[in-house]
Amino acid sequence: MADTRAISIQALNKYYGSFHALKNVTLTVEKGERIVICGPSGSGKSTLIRCINGLEDHQSGSLTVDGVTLSDEAAVLRQVRARAGMVFQHFNLYPHLSVLDNCTLSPTCTLRLDKATARRQAMELLSRVGMVDHAGKFPSQLSGGQQQRAAIARSLCMMPDIMLFDEPTSALDPESIGEVLDVMTDLARDGMTMVCVTHEMGFARKAADRIVFMDAGQILEINTPEAFFATPETDRARTFINQVIGH
Amino acid sequence: MLDLWFDYKDLWLSGLKVTASLTLLAILLGFVLALPIGVARARNRGLSGVLAYGYVIFFRGMPLLVLLFLVYYGAGEFSRDLRSLGLWWFFRDAYYCGLLALVLNTAAYQAEIIRGSLNGIPSSIREANAALNLTRWTAFRRVLFPIAIARALPGLGNEFILLLKATSLLAIITIFDLMGQARFIFSETFDLRAYYVAALHYLVLVLVLEWLLRRIERRNAWAA
Ligand SMILES: Nc1ncnc2c1ncn2[C@@H]1O[C@H](COP(=O)(O)OP(=O)(O)OP(=O)(O)O)[C@@H](O)[C@H]1O
Numbered sequence A: 001m002a003d004t005r006a007i008s009i010q011a012l013n014k015y016y017g018s019f020h021a022l023k024n025v026t027l028t029v030e031k032g033e034r035i036v037i038c039g040p041s042g043s044g045k046s047t048l049i050r051c052i053n054g055l056e057d058h059q060s061g062s063l064t065v066d067g068v069t070l071s072d073e074a075a076v077l078r079q080v081r082a083r084a085g086m087v088f089q090h091f092n093l094y095p096h097l098s099v100l101d102n103c104t105l106s107p108t109c110t111l112r113l114d115k116a117t118a119r120r121q122a123m124e125l126l127s128r129v130g131m132v133d134h135a136g137k138f139p140s141q142l143s144g145g146q147q148q149r150a151a152i153a154r155s156l157c158m159m160p161d162i163m164l165f166d167e168p169t170s171a172l173d174p175e176s177i178g179e180v181l182d183v184m185t186d187l188a189r190d191g192m193t194m195v196c197v198t199h200e201m202g203f204a205r206k207a208a209d210r211i212v213f214m215d216a217g218q219i220l221e222i223n224t225p226e227a228f229f230a231t232p233e234t235d236r237a238r239t240f241i242n243q244v245i246g247h
Numbered sequence B: 001m002l003d004l005w006f007d008y009k010d011l012w013l014s015g016l017k018v019t020a021s022l023t024l025l026a027i028l029l030g031f032v033l034a035l036p037i038g039v040a041r042a043r044n045r046g047l048s049g050v051l052a053y054g055y056v057i058f059f060r061g062m063p064l065l066v067l068l069f070l071v072y073y074g075a076g077e078f079s080r081d082l083r084s085l086g087l088w089w090f091f092r093d094a095y096y097c098g099l100l101a102l103v104l105n106t107a108a109y110q111a112e113i114i115r116g117s118l119n120g121i122p123s124s125i126r127e128a129n130a131a132l133n134l135t136r137w138t139a140f141r142r143v144l145f146p147i148a149i150a151r152a153l154p155g156l157g158n159e160f161i162l163l164l165k166a167t168s169l170l171a172i173i174t175i176f177d178l179m180g181q182a183r184f185i186f187s188e189t190f191d192l193r194a195y196y197v198a199a200l201h202y203l204v205l206v207l208v209l210e211w212l213l214r215r216i217e218r219r220n221a222w223a224a
C-alpha cells in the first residue's frame, strides 16, 4: 500500500526550556499538497516548520516525513533532510561561494555527484529561477530577491520531495517579493509538495490547497483558502485576516 | 647611515634572511598548531576543550623571553635525556630553540583569534549546513574554515606583525637575526646608528608583510 502522506505530525509538543512553543500540533500533508501556514508573530510557525526537518527537536508526539520518523539520531536526520529542503527568511547563502558553488557544494560533497553533472543540474535549476546570468556572482553582489531565488535553486539541487519555506519573502522589498513568489508559484504548479510559512495572502489564495492558522503554539484552523478567507471559524483568525489584508 | 649598511652589507642581508625565515616559519608552524587548538577552544567540550584551554592559559601567560630561556637553557639541563631520545640536534641549536618558543607562543594567540572568528560565524550558516546535509568534515573544510579564516585575517595579521618584531628577542640566545647583527656591528663600531639601520630593516619587513596581508584580504572581498 503506497503511503500518500508526505508529512504526518501527531500531537507534537515542543518546549524551549519551560516555554511551551508547540501544543499538541497535529497535521497531515499529502504528497503534492501545498500548505500555507500563517498566524501572528510568535505563534510558533517557524518552530513548527523547523521541527519538520529536525532543525529543532521536539519533546513529545511524532513526526514522520516520507515514511521516516524523526528522532535525534544523525542518520535519521540526514534521511529527513535529504527529503525535505528548506528555504530561510534570510536566505542563509554561503557568503564565500559564488551562486553556482552554493548550488553544487552539497550535491558534490553529500550526494557525490561528479562536478560536471552537479554544474549542469545547478545551471538548469538556476535558469528555472531566472538566475543563470548571476551564477558567477557572490551573494553580496545580489539583491535580496536574487539571493532568495538562488537559495531556492540551491535547495532544489538536493532533489528534495518536499520544500519547506520559512517566510521566504518577509525580508524583501515589494518588487523582489513578486520575483520570489513567481518562482514558488511555478514550483507549486509543478507538483512539488510545499509547506510555506508566509503572510502573502495573494500567494496563499492562488497556490495553497489548505491554509493552516496558528496562534500561541496551537493550530486553530485548517481550511481551504476560499473557506478560510470567506468564513474563518475563529475570532483570532478573523482578526488576523483583517490585519494582513487590511494593509 | 648608508655607509654603515654597505660596510656590513653581508651581515645585514644574512640577518634579514634569518629574521624573515624565522618569522615565516613561526607564522606557518604556529598556524598549523593553532588550528586544532582554536577549533577545540571553539567547541569547548570534553578533554580537548580542557587541554586547549590549558595550552592557551599557559603559553599566553608566559612572557616570550622566559619561554625562550626555558627552552634554550632548560634543554641543556636535560641534554643526556634529549641525546638518548635523539632530539639533541634540535635542542642544542639556538635557531631551532628560538623557533620552537616563537611557535608555542604565537600558536596560543592565533588559536584565540581562530576561536573568536569560529564562534562569530552566524548560526544561519550552521543551519544551512544542517539543512543541506553537509557532513561535519565537509561543513568545516568547505564552509566554516574558509569563513572563519577570512574573518580572522585582520586579527591574524596583527599577530603576525607582533611576531615579526618579537623575533628580535632571539638575538639574546646568540641568534644572528637582524637584531643579533646590529648588536655585533655595534660592538665593533660603537656606532649607535647600527640600531637605526636594524629598525629600518624591521620597518621594511613589516611593510612587506602588510602588503601581503592586504593582497590576501582583497581576495576575500565577499567577507565585507
Ligand atoms: N530558540 C528559542 N529559545 C526560546 N524561545 C524561542 C526560541 N525560538 C522561538 N522561541 C519562542 O517561541 C515562540 C514561537 O516562535 P516562532 O519563531 O516559532 O514564532 P513565529 O510564528 O515564527 O513568529 P514570526 O512570525 O515572528 O516569525 C515565540 O514566543 C518565541 O519567543
Ligand SMILES: [Mg+2]
Pocket (backbone or CB within 6 Å): A045, A046, A047, A167
Ligand atoms: Mg518565524
